[in-house]
Amino acid sequence: MSRRGYFVAVCGIDGSGKTTQLETVANYLSSEGEVVRTRQPSDLYRGDPAVRAMLDMADPGPLAVPELAVFAAFDRLRHIRTTVLPALERGASVVTDRYVYSTYSYFLARGVDDLGWLMELNRYAPEPDLTLYLDVPTDVAAKRIIARDGSSRKREELDLDRMDRVRHNFRTQPWGASPRYVTIDGTQALESVRDQVIGALREHDPRRTQLTA
Numbered sequence: 001m002s003r004r005g006y007f008v009a010v011c012g013i014d015g016s017g018k019t020t021q022l023e024t025v026a027n028y029l030s031s032e033g034e035v036v037r038t039r040q041p042s043d044l045y046r047g048d049p050a051v052r053a054m055l056d057m058a059d060p061g062p063l064a065v066p067e068l069a070v071f072a073a074f075d076r077l078r079h080i081r082t083t084v085l086p087a088l089e090r091g092a093s094v095v096t097d098r099y100v101y102s103t104y105s106y107f108l109a110r111g112v113d114d115l116g117w118l119m120e121l122n123r124y125a126p127e128p129d130l131t132l133y134l135d136v137p138t139d140v141a142a143k144r145i146i147a148r149d150g151s152s153r154k155r156e157e158l159d160l161d162r163m164d165r166v167r168h169n170f171r172t173q174p175w176g177a178s179p180r181y182v183t184i185d186g187t188q189a190l191e192s193v194r195d196q197v198i199g200a201l202r203e204h205d206p207r208r209t210q211l212t213a
């Protein structure tokens, strides 16, 4: 019997602990088989000079933000088609650093006011089996980034008001709540966060139902 892999997304504001917990997820799942660790946006979007320039501008202008949203959606669909789905279909687990909920949270905070339009752009993005949202206040995340990097790297991370709005979106999920979207208090000690991440991974593992079906 062919078995589809486990699809997990890790989301949160910059500095919330995503990279740290991606390691937890990948280590946990790798004891059971192949794990593909990836991220959105992909290098196509991140490496584009116009994207980098717009992310660094205080006010990129009214057309630039929707342009970025369209490119991010294109990038996501291509990434899903070329990386995520082939891996899941061969039975590998896929763990992605950020997913469509990051797009919604960041673009709403950047001023896109039509969530329906954003959702329509991303309608073919499959819902992960589990999305782990690491909730951390903006000031805590900013301090962590400065402790890690010496100084903040991007304008976006420096804009604490905007990051507060991003966090609000992640917390309130205006795109619609799902039992597969699990909020974890990311301010807890590392061991505690890790235990909750592993608990959620066990609870939402689609292969449990595949085995008992």
Ligand SMILES: Nc1ncnc2c1ncn2[C@@H]1O[C@H](COP(=O)(O)OP(=O)(O)OP(=O)(O)O)[C@@H](O)[C@H]1O
Residues within 6 Å of the ligand: 012, 013, 014, 015, 016, 017, 018, 019, 020, 021, 144, 145, 147, 148, 186, 187, 188, 189, 190, 193
């Ligand atoms: N629960 C925690 N308690 C204290 N520090 C933590 C915790 N989790 C992560 N950190 C530390 O906070 C910093 C940011 O964590 P991490 O790099 O995992 O975040 P991130 O969300 O991937 O950040 P970015 O989006 O900027 O890449 C790191 O130095 C990490 O060691």
Ligand SMILES: Cc1cn([C@H]2C[C@H](O)[C@@H](COP(=O)(O)O)O2)c(=O)[nH]c1=O
Residues within 6 Å of the ligand: 014, 040, 041, 072, 073, 098, 099, 100, 102, 103, 106, 156
């Ligand atoms: C999903 C998504 C994210 N972004 C933004 C959000 C962040 O500012 C960066 C990625 O930062 P990282 O810490 O290096 O992961 O990209 C975006 O512009 N569009 C998206 O769809």
